[in-house]
Amino acid sequence: MAKPREKGTATDWLSDKAIKALLAIAMARPYEKRIPLMAQMAQRIVAPLAGFNRRVRSGLAHVRPDLSEAEIQSICREVADNFGRTVAEIYSGQEFVRRVAASNALTGPGLAVLKDTQAQGKPVILAVAHFGNYDAMRAALVAEGLTVGAVYRPMDNPYFNAHYADAIHKIAEPLFPRDRAGTVGLVRFIRSGGMVALGFDQYSHQGADLTFFGKSAPTILSPAEFALKYDAPLIPIHAIRQSDGLSFQVLVDAPIPPGRPEEMMQAANDRLEQIVRAHMGQWFWVHRRWKPDLPRKSTADAPPPE
Template sequence: MPKARTEDEIGWTDRLANAAFLAVMGLARVLPYQHRIPLVGWFFSRILGPVAGWSRRARENLALAMPELPEAERVRIARGALDNAGRSMAEIYSGDEFTARIRDTDPLSGPGVSALQEAAEHDRPVILGCAHFGNYDAMRAALAARGWPVGALYRPMNNPAFNAHYIPAIRAIAEPIFPRGRSGFAAMLKFLRGGGMLALGFDQFVHDGTRLQFFGLPSRTVLTPAELALRYDALLVPIAGVRQPDGLGFRVEVGAPIAHSTPEEMMQALNDDLERQIRARPDQWFWVHRRWKKRDR
């Protein structure tokens, strides 16, 4: 893992990008919540996404995974995915307002809710299979509102100036959170062994991952969530914070626990479940990820 840069080592481009982000969020926070969230979504989809090249990359990935779609539909989905990403970022920085809305609606649903309840009552470890779909933090807020111990592994951003406020923002939604790295991983395992519910992402390309199928294409997938579930007799549960049609509310869908078998079979089941979710609501997944590397295809 690259060594974190110190304050003196932050480049001017990182400082400029961070200042621009803070300016947008500062302007948005002046607005009421119901206007703030769509404003940042609009900024991501109409300004930041095209300038950063995210819109083009999202369309390219859509053409690869769903070639049957017409170009106009790929443009619409890509724009919606960036709008969702912007809304999610605004929600993270809305702190108490965001978590209060989740707490007041208690949005947990699906066949896996009873399994989570039983696991919490018996201190059984749980691995929550998460993706960049809808809003990942809606799930953490919903479980924490039930009083269940939910933790998450996170990757610090490359821009240390951004980390200075981003990490406290995600920590405010629910704790504990664990940074990738030796010390963070050790604390994460201790939390899991103690009966915690640990959120782990699985929807990004991993260079040393196993080649599994995603949208009928080979993509290297991390096996860690399944391996930890097998090692610690933990439930492996797919979960997603699905954005509702009003653009502000959520339904946190908890899937049935995945049967223990081999790590490859279990992670393929998570890939299949995520693909089902994406095909139903394609504009809620972050299509900007380089999920399919050319050399693997």
Template structure:
């Protein structure tokens, strides 16, 4: 029988994948920031994405959601998607070089910023509705740079070896972060009730979610952000860290707060807002997710 220590040890395949990732990041860190970030983006777009099948899945999702695009345009966007993903991951591991760059520019903007500032002054709870667009952590770094209490719920990766360095890298950008699970949810709710700003994703397939519309396709959408906003009288605002054309800097766009109504109506408003943002710059959304997988 294996010992408990052996049971807790990451699988060999996980250790190998983690080792390969650390090797790429270790080599990239030998370069200055301005060269490192685009290099990792290139590796994801031209090597890892095609090998892992991510590029193919992105093209398939694009064909389903935006059939007006031709094959060449879908291929171009898919490369951009993987480039952005690689850049984002390199930025998470860049530590102070990333967070200092964000905070020194104070990139917060948008029609909902005044409402967010008022919520911070009055300690009103806030649900930050965010998607896998641009770089999610640019938003956390920018809010923390203002001295605002920003927390986030996250799901640990299946690869335990990867979590051993990924979670500390996330914590270094802003705290607190709450792992999914009973203890994490309890701590998250206490943080929110105390006037915290809680980042919650809403753009992935949710098996128990409500069937709403996204790109005019039925897609199961989580209702939790709206439900928590209603339950705790919290502001619900869409927010995104949008990558600028230079590939290294961001604006953090705060959208108009979503009016309180019913959870499905509120989440449909968020879906519509996200769709408009994606249509403007489709390469910044993570098209690799199987957002419509129940209808594949």
């Protein structure tokens, strides 16, 4: 497990200064204006400098070679737009939480199971992805009086990570960093009957050889392994951004039936694919999900710690 850098470089410092400047411009506006403004800045400034379009195009070429140039350009714009909105929403803290709460966003066939399981004091494992705004899911659950933990990966840029971590902590607690100490805290939380959101949609060097969009996509097994180990339902959940660009529908899908971890996580991949195909610009295609040219080990994730 790679540790984030403790000391930043000059490039890190300059990048963080630029990010702070954009945030300051956006955050000075009222909520309804700052979210679309940050979306515009992401499209015009962040995406070109960070190489978003190149990565989006690479992923689409790998799994959706049937798309027209116009469709690809539209998805590139939507990915950057959604990224900018998500950043502005995260840094809006409790104002973002209140707006999600007011929209009564939670829906779906798994909602009753989620609530009933928590009412019994039993753990729930949520399978989440970099889709829509993943923090809208946490805000919506908190609005229902529920406590949801989540695992996050500290950013490589330590200057940016300092204020980013503070921002996501203000949306909901607890949060567990993806390191040894965080894993210990996560296991204790689950054992106590906690509900936790675990991401599964990024390339895993030691993940199981599963598929996503019909292509090999090494996938972590830990969400399914935790669910099986602690007799918890594994429930996919996704916050779908609505056409106004500000509100969400938080879809709580039906629990994935228990089985082999590989089968369970393939089901999670398949359900995410259905959501992404319906809203292509809301998934973060910038992540290199497939990496077909990268040799990898055939071993799967280690089992959850005791």
